[in-house]
Amino acid sequence: AKDRGKNQYCYYSEDMNARMLEELTLEHELRKAMENNEFELYYQPQYDFVTECIIGNEALIRWHNPFRGTVAPDVFIPIAEETGLILQIGEWVIREACHQNKQWQNQGLAPRPVAVNVSPLQFLQNDFVPKIEKILRETGLEPKYLDLEITESIAMTDINEAVKKVKRLRDLGIQVSIDDFGTGYSSLSNFRDLPINKLKIDRSFISRIHEDSKDAEIVDTIIVMAQKLGLEIIAEGVETKEHMQYLKERNCKIAQGYLFSKPVKALDIEQMLKNNHLL
Numbered sequence: 224a225k226d227r228g229k230n231q232y233c234y235y236s237e238d239m240n241a242r243m244l245e246e247l248t249l250e251h252e253l254r255k256a257m258e259n260n261e262f263e264l265y266y267q268p269q270y271d272f273v274t275e276c277i278i279g280n281e282a283l284i285r286w287h288n289p290f291r292g293t294v295a296p297d298v299f300i301p302i303a304e305e306t307g308l309i310l311q312i313g314e315w316v317i318r319e320a321c322h323q324n325k326q327w328q329n330q331g332l333a334p335r336p337v338a339v340n341v342s343p344l345q346f347l348q349n350d351f352v353p354k355i356e357k358i359l360r361e362t363g364l365e366p367k368y369l370d371l372e373i374t375e376s377i378a379m380t381d382i383n384e385a386v387k388k389v390k391r392l393r394d395l396g397i398q399v400s401i402d403d404f405g406t407g408y409s410s411l412s413n414f415r416d417l418p419i420n421k422l423k424i425d426r427s428f429i430s431r432i433h434e435d436s437k438d439a440e441i442v443d444t445i446i447v448m449a450q451k452l453g454l455e456i457i458a459e460g461v462e463t464k465e466h467m468q469y470l471k472e473r474n475c476k477i478a479q480g481y482l483f484s485k486p487v488k489a490l491d492i493e494q495m496l497k498n499n500h501l502l
């Protein structure tokens with residue numbers, strides 16, 4: 224039994240070494256990915272299923288690596304955050320999304336905001352707001368067509384700083400959303416002073432509304448609270464007609480999810496934006 228314990232320990236540490244090596248390799252490849260233009264933005268429509276209109280879309284990054292194939296953000300964003308590479312990557316994402324959105328407008332498509340994910344490290348940089356201003360100036364996109372998705376965690380570091388920064392963004396006319404709402408541990412009172420436009424209900428709650436009454440209650444509470452505070456609300460991860468029906472009955476009418484569309488390439492969403500209706 225003692226021997227076996229030793230072996231297990233060995234496996235465990237080999238496993239750790241392998242993981243560290245994998246992370247180092249990923250980090251090295253991520254650095255090169257920036258130079259080699261291996262990133263692409265996919266877009267997922269945000270759909271008003273009552274009026275049946277696409278009201279906006281969210282940009283979601285993909286990494287096409289010649290050896291690994293397409294790597295999902297859940298795999299590389301955490302490493303990009305640990306290494307600080309997210310600052311470069313994130314800036315590219317904002318620029319690319321703003322540029323693409325302006326292109327669509329130039330093509331005569333109805334203007335709609337593009338939502339961009341902002342990592343906490345990015346948001347906390349001193350020059351975050353001027354950088355955004357510069358990108359808007361350079362791409363010619365009006366601020367109201369940019370929607371920055373931040374997470375609850377930013378409200379937990381220095382709430383006063385966060386409030387000031389969100390205010391500055393809102394004063395410029397930029398929209399600010401709280402992503403994955405309900406998954407963090409921040410208290411609701413933290414949000415009272417944060418001048419945000421909307422809440423996005425995390426998809427983990429939506430996926431269980433018909434299985435777990437607690438999750439259904441959380442969703443109901445978030446919707447009622449958002450309505451009271453005059454915030455817009457987007458349900459994430461809407462996969463079934465039942466999910467949609469549930470939300471409709473509670474007066475929540477904007478959603479993102481596979482029921483409407485998966486995230487797709489720019490050219491593919493362009494077609495959807497032209498048609499405006501999904502389903």
Ligand code: C2E
Pocket residue numbers: 267282283284295296297300313316340341342402403426459460461462479480481482486
């Ligand atoms: P997120 O911001 O919560 O984005 C929603 C994720 O849910 C996306 O995964 C999307 O493809 C997926 N999704 C949408 N609808 C459904 C559905 O109906 N069912 C299911 N099962 N999934 C759905 P994705 O694209 O893999 O992105 C994962 C996460 O990576 C994002 O979660 C976001 O936190 C992060 N991420 C993506 N792009 C960026 C980026 O440009 N910058 C930063 N900082 N983070 C990003």
Ligand code: CA
Pocket residue numbers: 281340372402
């Ligand atoms: Ca998001």
Ligand code: CA
Pocket residue numbers: 402403423425426459
């Ligand atoms: Ca989310």
Ligand code: CA
Pocket residue numbers: 403
């Ligand atoms: Ca998420």
